[in-house]
Amino acid sequence: MFPPELTTELHIRSQVYRLVPHPQFEGMPYGQEGREGTVYKLINSAGESSALKVFRPAFRKPSAMKLTELMANMKDQSGLRVWSRTILNPLEDMELLGQYPELLYSAHMPWIEGKTWSEFMLDREVVTPEKCLKLASVLVSTMAVLEQAGIAHADLSAANLLIVNANQESEDMSVELVDVEGMYAKQLEEPDNLPEGATGYTPPFLREYGDWGPQSDRFAGGILLAEMLAWSSTDICKYAWGDSYFDPQEMQQPSERYTLLQATLERQYGPEVAALLSRLWSAEQLQQCPTFGEWQIALASAKQFAEQAAKVVFDPDTELPQPEEETVNLPSEYAVDALTSAQENQLARARQLERQGNLTSAFWEYGKLIEQFKERTPFHIEIGIAMEQVQEGIDQTVFNPEPKQTLVKKGWAQLLHQSKQSSYERLWIYVIGGSVGALVFAFIIYVIGLFK
Structure with missing residues (x-):
């Protein structure tokens, strides 16, 4: 039964691996639970770490082989390290699967040390503006590559983004996509178990029925980009709901969190980024959400806007403008105010x-x-x-x-209905009139009989 004892050797292709012990629980393997299964950390004889994702029975499918073939073409792209993987299958790994049947169609892939974006938010850890812009730029670059290839992660959330080198300089930081088994590509079959329900990344129009298509990442990806960009604000960190900035029940509704987020993006990165969030928030279908290409262009402008704003704030030789004057670098016409009640x-x-x-x-x-x-x-x-x-x-x-034929049909239906109604009315009139006439005739006969 898997997982075995920590000392058990696992022969995966040409390498021998052991399970890494959990750092906090003695005698237990180091594993991370997810929606589809558990990821265990392995180490080989050379001291190199790797990951083994063991799926729950409902997610053990032969289609994992086809998915891996597709991933192989893009595994060298930034943010897609987990796409470099090997699937344990009966044709090549029969000896190991005979010993541990639970490993059928498990994925052997690189182990990536990092911290999920959801952990950042739960810790309320403020990030510097430089790191915020770096994280958002790296993520949007990866998503734009997938979008242009007609591919979607299809389950984007803060828990599925791994921040690598989070404590290093911004130049060394990267964002890796994980839990990619449900990804969309036209060559793949739709999974049986699509993510459903309300989350801080799900619009109301997708709660009951999830989406699996090339545009599946647009809404969630836009919210994640907005979170990353604004996470240098102490107010944003303070008022975040939990493992997502928004409460799932307030998605696309007027709220203080939305107003604060939009104002923060406007102030720090300019009107283009804030406008994309506004458009995302009012979208009624995924096609109306901004593409990642649009986000990428807006972030290029945002970088210039942030640099110019920082120069105004921190340059001691720069004279502060008078209250009644408009600044060149931060125009007052772009200020974001909350809507009044009216x-x-x-x-x-x-x-x-x-x-x-x-x-x-x-x-x-x-x-x-x-x-x-x-x-x-x-x-x-x-x-x-x-x-x-x-x-x-x-x-x-x-x-x-409306087509003329439809109007004619409706006209005939109304005419027939009116004709039937008129026929019934006339029939009742005849019946009632005849009855009254018969009564009058009978009364006259009766009166005549009395005088005879």
Whole structure:
């Protein structure tokens, strides 16, 4: 039965490995539990570490072989070290599997020392702005490569991001994707067990039914990038919900956390990054979320914005601007303020009209609201995007009317219904009229009989 005793030798291909003991629990192997299985740390005779991921029965599938073949083409990309792996299978590892059947389709791969992003957030550990920008830039670079190849991790979360060299200088830090077995590629079959439920990285429109496609990472990836960028703020660390910044129940809802995060991104990295978060937060489907290519371009501008802002703050020769004057490096027109109560009500009314299909009225409400914000501010951009979507809906209604055949069918149905209703009404009138006439005739006969 696996795991065996710590002294047991495991012969994996041409190497001999032993399980590494847990640093805190004597006599137990060092293993990390996950949704799909447990990752054990191994060491060979040369002192080199590696990892063995043993899957639970529901996740032991032959498709792991095909997945590994696909991964081999991109295993040298930054952030994809765990893609360099060997799958234990009956054709090549029968002796070991005969001894430990639980290892069927297990993955032997590099062991990566690091700290998950969820651990960073739970520790409330503030990161320097340089490291924040480095982490976000490394992550977006990896995700953009996958996106351009039509591949998605499909289960992105803070627990599946491993920060390597977290205590080193920013140049030495990297971000590795782990738990990649459920990834999407057009050559692969959809897994039977897709992640479901509410998390701090799941939009409401994906809670009941998960998504497995080339755009699956857009929403979660955007939230992770925003978290990383803002984690140099003590306020952000203080008000984070738990192992994610957002409470799962407040996703895409007006909240203090969202306002704080957007304001922090605006202040530290400029309006482009903040606008991407606004667009992400208001998306109703993955196609409306920013691509990682867009994030990559915005981060390039954010780096320049942060450097210029830092120069203004820390350069002793730079004169501080007077309160009434606008600064060159941090324009006041880009300041992010929370919506007033009246503005929140107006926005909610516009969205409700849009959901009800009353697009013209919704467009009018959005138009009145957008006039209250300066151009290029996040709220102005967010409302502008909403107005564009409503306008598209209006255009479709005008230029793609209901087919004539459908209208004719509806007209015939209404006419038939009215005809049936009129026939019934006339029948009752005849019956009632005949009954009254018969009673009158009988009464007249009766009266005549009395006078005879």
